[in-house]
Amino acid sequence: MSIILCKTSDIEDPGSKSFEVKIKRKTRDIFVVHKDGEFFAYYNRCPHTGASLEWQQDQFLDLDKALIQCATHDALFTIDSGECIAGPCAGDHLTPLQLSIQGDEVHLEV
Numbered sequence: 001m002s003i004i005l006c007k008t009s010d011i012e013d014p015g016s017k018s019f020e021v022k023i024k025r026k027t028r029d030i031f032v033v034h035k036d037g038e039f040f041a042y043y044n045r046c047p048h049t050g051a052s053l054e055w056q057q058d059q060f061l062d063l064d065k066a067l068i069q070c071a072t073h074d075a076l077f078t079i080d081s082g083e084c085i086a087g088p089c090a091g092d093h094l095t096p097l098q099l100s101i102q103g104d105e106v107h108l109e110v
């Protein structure tokens with residue numbers, strides 16, 4: 001089963017966007033990053049403390065838009081794997097979600 005999140009053009013490249021979705025009857029906060037034509041999705045939950053990652057609505061990336069940055073203690077994560085490469089949870093990972101692109105729509109596979 002899949003949930004339509006948005007149009008591919010709704011997220012700048014590079015850019016990010018948050019969503020609230022129902023997964024297994026639970027409301028969950030997730031976000032999608034668009035980078036170099038590809039889309040990646042993770043739960044909006046820092047492995048350090050469980051805090052939300054964004055520093056402003058839909059702003060999950062660092063200033064260079066090269067990495068995902070946690071707003072609370074500045075941990076940095078790679079966009080494609082979600083691995084924390086700097087900060088208090090280095091070596092940990094964001095929890096990924098599976099996306100598919102169908103036409104011009106971004107779908108979350110649940």
Ligand code: FES
Nearest residue numbers: 046048070073075
């Ligand atoms: S809560 Fe994300 S780095 Fe501390």
